[in-house]
Amino acid sequence: MTDRPPAPSPDERARTVAARGPATLLPPVPSLPPTSAPADRVTPLLHHVHDDGAVSVLLPSNHDLVRWDGELTSMVELVDIAPVPLRESVRGLLWITGQLVRLPLPEARTVALSIAAVRPDPRLLDLGHGASLLRLTPVSMVIADADGTHPVTPAAFAAAQPDPVCHQEGGWLRHLDLSHTEVVHTLRRHLPEQLRGGHLRPLGLDRYGLRLRVESIDGDHDVRLAFSRPIGTLRELSEELRRMVGCPFLALQPGV
Template identity: 60%
Template sequence: MSDTETRRPPAPHPAERARTIAARSGPAALLPQSGTRTSPLLHHVHPCGTTVLLLPDSHPLVATLWQTPRAEATAMLEIADQAPVPLREPTRGLLWITGWVQALDGTAARDEVLAVADAKPDHRLLDAGNGATVLRLTPASLVVADAEGTSSLRPEQFASAQPDPFCGSEDHWLRHLEIAHPDVVSQLARHLPDQLKGGNVRPLGLDRYGLRLRVEELDSDHDVRIAFSRPVDTPKELGAELRRLMGCPFLTQRSV
């Protein structure tokens, strides 16, 4: 096996990947220890990992939490990281936050809603107290899973990391790359391992360490990371690395 097949290029730390998924705020599902899987009306993960959710007042979990004062329930929130371009398998990664969920009212609920509004205004917050109940999920542990691997995290590790600097612009950039610059994708595809050449190559992801491509074959998908020569933080640095990648990128592959 060659070095390019065994040596993995640099990638974001698991805590950074987890913070990025949380910041992107993709589709989420709440899984109470006792109850059924449900999609919250809204979720927001604070930098410390504490998560605010809105559920309809009529939801069974809300009724359960109100039955006993100060009651808490064990629950897990699953957040999906969706690719910005339409793929056969759109989920790039998953973040699971496990902890204790509590229903809030009065000042506690109002303070949480205002904190979320300050960080990320959302019209759905207006439903709090008007048909929706505010819940707070206090994390005990987190798990991030994607093509880079699966890692368990402590809340303090999550809190000490930062989201990727390009997570806010990644969607727009990758859609533009696919629609307006298929020639660039084709040039990058020349550096794929021989066994993957001929598959349908799609832009999958961008972070400060490099680009990711998805190769869709007849019966399987493969994610390939093409590393930058160094981590980048600005659009100017990103442009320089993209021009360099038209040369001889350093890559490895991982099947998904």
Template identity: 65%
Template sequence: MARRPPTPCPGERARTIAALGPATLLLPAEDARQPDKVAPLLHHVHADGVVTALLPDDHELVAAAREQPAAMAEIVDLAPVPLREPVRGLLWITGWLRAVPAAAAREIAVRLAEIRADPRLLDLGHGAAMVRLRPASLVLADGEGTHPVRPDDFLAAEPDPFSAQEAGWLRHLELSHTDVVGMLARHLPEPLRGGHIRPLGLDRYGLRLRVEALDADHDVRLAFSHPIGTQRELAVELRRLVGCPFLAAARQAP
């Protein structure tokens, strides 16, 4: 049996999605007050899984949050290049939603501004109100399967070290280095090499490709020789995957 390539643990993958993906909030479907998904004006997922969100202060969900109902945040991991099926993964955080009083909301906004100085935070108290979702459970669904993620495991993990740069790198690979993507095809199973090969994802464990074939889409992970953490290591591993003749010299360089 072929061994599956190593991947980041579910907690790390969940933290990566939580750090970057767009989010929606919703109450249970049986709650007639707010059956549809709501895209907040701004959201942030904290290390403990708490979701802080800003909504228009006259929104129905703000009124509903005063009763602290059960609710869910859905965070989507979208591929940075245009694909037929762009969703790479989903993170669902389920818990209890509550409206945050104005004074406490201002204190949270100040702390949040130290992490991410987003001008939308200035709308708090000026047309926007704050709600928070405190998690009871987290579930991750991506190309590796569906996994429950314990809040403690989510807190202990970190986002992938390349998550902030991944989108730009993959777009550059797609637009400017189609020759490199073509050379990576040698790692694919023979039946997939005739499909349209696209860069799908990159993390410290490897590079993911999407093969858009006539019959279906196929995702393939190309593993690095070891988990990496720097751009220098990434350059060496990409040269190795491509089959670059200067790989040995790159490894010996100071």
């Protein structure tokens, strides 16, 4: 039995998905009267996952969830989507379950200012002008991806950090997919023999390695290629990719 390549821990992966994934709010159907329960998932006007795992969601003020008086047990689902087009683009899911409550306007404005300090967004200006802010206080979290399904405690989530290259990942993978197909083809030599005949695409990137998707007639297969050391900058990433393809002079910087 061989050791698996190193990968971020479940709590780190949860923080990474929370930092960039689109979100939907699952309607708390069992808690609402049948006449007023929303029929579908709710896509917030804006969402933000705080460092402690609490989720702020901005909704139209006339929404049923805003008009509900008191707490509701609900769930926010965040989706990790591959930045390049794939047959199966969802790479992972993060579910945050907790108590949802509408914030009074003065408190909502304070929270909105804290969000704007790290993530300026003009939609926050709609608060109090047709939009209301709700907060989901986490009770449990679950991350599900290619590495398995794992519970994550709010304390572990708060102690972790997103992957250091999570916000650069999308641009890098798109650049690799569109401008360096020869590099992707060369990486085929690192795959198991039975997978080398499939269509190879870049799937994911973190400080420990590069993930590839092999699309073949018998299904999709994901393979992780480990870096020689954890990376934290784009320069280190470029060096690792050049090492993998065996060409130290290859220009891999985006835009080069």
